[in-house]
Amino acid sequence: MCAAFAAAMVLAGCSKEETPEEVSKNYRSVDVVISNVKMATKVGGTDEALDNQKIQLNTLQFFFSDGNTFYPAYNENREPADAYFDATEIAALGEDLKFSFHFLPSSVKEVVVVGNLSEITTNQKTGLDRTLEIANNQDVTNFPLYAEGVLVQVGENIHQKDDNDHLSNVYKVDLNVVPRVARFEIKKIGCNFNGVTDQKIVVNSMAFTDFYDKADFRSGIVDINSFRAVNLVQKDIFDYFNFSMNTSKWNNDYFDGADLKHPVVELTPENNEVPVNIAYNFFPASAPVHLLDITQQTGSGDSATSDPAYIFTNTYKMNSGVEITNFEPGKIYRMNFVFGIDKLTQQEKCVDINVQVASWDVIEVTPGF
DSSP states (O other): OHHHHHHHHHHHHHHHHOOHHHHHHHEEEEEEEETTOOOOOOOOOTTSOOTTTOEEOOOEEEEEESSSBBOOOBOTTSSBOOOEEOHHHHHHTOSOOEEEEEEEETTOOEEEEEESSOOOOOSBGGGGOOEEEGGGOOOTTSOOEEEEEEOEEEEEEEEOOTTOOEEEEEEEEEEOOBOSOEEEEEEEEEEEOTTOOSEEEEEEEEEEESEESEEETTTOOBOGGGEEOOOOSHHHHHHHHHTGGGGOGGGEEEOSSSSTTSOOEEEOSSSOEEEEEEEEEEOTTSOOEEEEEEEEEESOGGGOEEEEEEEEEEEEEETTSOBOOOOOTTEEEEEEEEEEGGGGSSTTOEEEEEEEEEEOOEEOOOOOO
16 A cells, blocks of 8 residues: 555656656657548449549547557647547548647557547447448448558657647558448440340349458458358359349349439340449458349340340459459459350350459548538
């Protein structure tokens, strides 16, 4: 008890008489820059191309960690700092999202930031644990966002605020806040008829298959027990198109002409491509497969015959021909889904797809009232 009392008295004495050098030794200041966030108007959802519109940012919250425990930050007046920013506060910050926090313990070595979540109260890193479900990660305007970065010392700085002048070691963290998902965008469906003149291909529907339902928010690691896959044999593909798709709306599309996103896709030698605008977000650990449900018509008029067919992707390649073996979160994989008619002659053939990769950044939002 005596030792505890003596220690308390020492700490009390230090807190009253800390020199600038002692403050510099015991505390850290951190400048945080969210480098891929800019203010903009609200985006309209998954129907729009995301090249220059990106992802909507609604909230930001910062945490300061020694690797496990979170510590509170303060402003230059040594008052508790606000580490949670809603959409209105973010909009008021202007073009550059830069934040400064002070009087952090010297044990703090990293900054964690989350976005598009309600304010979280926790003093442990495990308090951020949560499971993401892929069906709830299709809306580009409301992705849960995550980033963490290690402090890098940039120098010392004199902070002059009223009677609280102090010397502090200043650190900097640059963070790119990204979702845990990657994105497939399909802009065109087409058929290379290779000289065949008497056939028509009708694409009835498309399904995105072989995906993980769940992933860890902090690490991005998928739940291996949540993997959904289609066995690529005729019976299982038939059952999938006729039964499973009725309850899995986020990962399939019907080309029924209901809107511009889902036009009727009838391909002929004279009109062999139809523009579409469909997209599927997925946890990048997947080995994704696209299935197309097709009707192949031969001839015309009373002599025409129609047969059911399908086609599925085998690999994905860059335009350079390099096969993509690892998908990255925060990236868009854009493709034209063009196949050769010869792939339909044997129903279990595969098709290789060339894709373009576009960066997927985070954008700012101006709240409306």
